[in-house]
Amino acid sequence: MRSDAQLRSDIVAELTWDPAITATNVGVIVKDGVVTLTGHPSSHAEKYAIERAAQRVKGVKALAIEMPVKLASDYERTDADIAMAVERAIEWNVLVPDDKIHPMVEQGWVTLNGEVEWEYQRRAAEGAVRSLLGVTGVTNRVVVKPKFTPADVEKKIREALERQADREAEQIKIEVNGAHVTLSGKVHSWAERKAAQGAAWSAPGVANVINNLLVEA
Structure with missing residues (x-):
């Protein structure tokens, strides 16, 4: 069983290894196998990458995420611009069915609503908007409703x-x-x-x- 110090060292190494992450901007606190991540990632895509990197490390029992996205001035966009980009990203994604996803944007945070038949379509919709410029977070409320018994x-x-x-x-x-x-x-x-x-x-x-x-x- 890894000690908290060993686990923290492994997480820092994993963060450093991932090229999508600026590891020096991430704080890692470990207590009894529970990991708290702190800092201000520059995009929602980086925040997502940080969370996934920590989850890959063996021995992590739970994650607490205290990382509000802090966009650089060059990355800031109006909600109207983000909503238009989200709509296009969903429309152009071949894995997302037409007219099934209804996005809403508030202060850079994207909420996806709608219904699809498959889980991969639900995930594809979120993946399509996660890395868009100006997005600070994504809430996926798309519901999977099967046509099968x-x-x-x-x-x-x-x-x-x-x-x-x-x-x-x-x-x-x-x-x-x-x-x-x-x-x-x-x-x-x-x-x-x-x-x-x-x-x-x-x-x-x-x-x-x-x-x-x-x-x-």
């Missing part, structure tokens, strides 16, 4: 599991409650656990996956 979703996940990992598929239990999927049972490696989760996320209409699979060597 829970039985259809379970069947498609089961078929995907059998294609990808036939030996493990029989030991995995799938529960579908609306757009929420829970996986339980046993697999033989972390790679198989991750693959099973990916298969569940790829099913139509899935908005949340709870992965309770146990790795048993």
